Amino acid sequence: MLNSKRLTAIADYVAQGARVADIGSDHALLPIELVSRGTCPSAIAGEVNDGPLEAARRGIAAAGLGRVINARKGNGLEVLQPGEADTVTIAGMGGALIVSILEAGRQTGKLEGVSQLVLQPNVGEELVRSWLLEQGWLLAEESILEEDGKYYEIVHALRQADAAARNEAIYGGEPLLNNLTADDDRQLKLKLGPFLARSKQPVFIEKWRSELHKMKRIEAQIGQSVTEDASKRREAMAKEIKVIEEVLECTQTGMS
Incomplete structure (x- = not known):
């Protein structure tokens, strides 16, 4: 069981039976939790640095999950083959870095077959929302929590055929404040989170x-x-x- 409200909240968004790739997995705590609780039959833990990669491998071995969790070294989504995962989790990074990882993955086909993103930026949340909106991902859910004196936002996005229409309803619907222009209202929702601001x-x-x-x-x-x-x-x-x-x-x- 995870000793972290943040990681537990991220894990709760992952769909039953998902083939998950956790990018920047550090000690592989999230993949270990997802497989241990029976949410995922297998998982990939991606790390770019040797230290965290070895820590992930040790944690996976200690949990007895070496056959079902694969720790790989690589930059961002480079650790994936197209179609290998249907869910990607990225947590504990700045929003700009998360966006750069996703965009590089999009350009190289690494997001092919991925239908669910669970993202937890430490800062720059609006950058993540903007990228998701521009690339046609549905903003499905958001949550916010406090842990150890820090605030964390989690963004759950889905690849769906009706994403454009639903996003327009989310970002272009009822304004947060009546005195804002449509563009200012959209920018404010991207910054604060359209669901969080009404929560x-x-x-x-x-x-x-x-x-x-x-x-x-x-x-x-x-x-x-x-x-x-x-x-x-x-x-x-x-x-x-x-x-x-x-x-x-x-x-x-x-x-x-």
């Missing part, structure tokens, strides 16, 4: 209160500069802060 979860509010504190500190630092560029940056950040504060206010009002 009214205390952990979502806590995360964005913390983020607002950081943003206001940066805004104050920018304000110390008198250049035209700094003035524009501060104005843009002040606008973003105001919008996020309004979303949180609406969310809290909805909770009361």
Whole structure:
């Protein structure tokens, strides 16, 4: 059993019987859990660095799962053959790195046959959502949790024929705030998460209160500069802060 709320939440998204590839698997904790709980009959653990790869192999051997979990060395989705996995999990990386892995995999055919993505970016969540939207993946679910003083968002995406229409309903439907343009509303949903922003979860509010504190500190630092560029940056950040504060206010009002 995993001693991690984050990894447990990721594992819970993986469909029964999935052929999973965990990229950046580190100690292979997620593949070991998925096979041990009977979710996956087999799994691939991909690692680019020798240290984590050896740690993964030791963990797999200790769990007695060497015949069904294959630890492979390679950069991102290079460890896969097209059609070898139907589910890819990538966790604990920045959003930009996750996107670069997915895009490289898309361009080389490594995502062929993959119908489910479970992604947990540590930062840059909006980059992940943007890539999924651009590439026609359905944003199926999102979740947010706190563990050891850090906030984690998990994005679950599916490859479905009606993804474009359903994504349009998600990102182009009812706005988070009535005073936003359609484009600004879409950008805000990409940043906050369209499902999370409406979830009214205390952990979502806590995360964005913390983020607002950081943003206001940066805004104050920018304000110390008198250049035209700094003035524009501060104005843009002040606008973003105001919008996020309004979303949180609406969310809290909805909770009361």
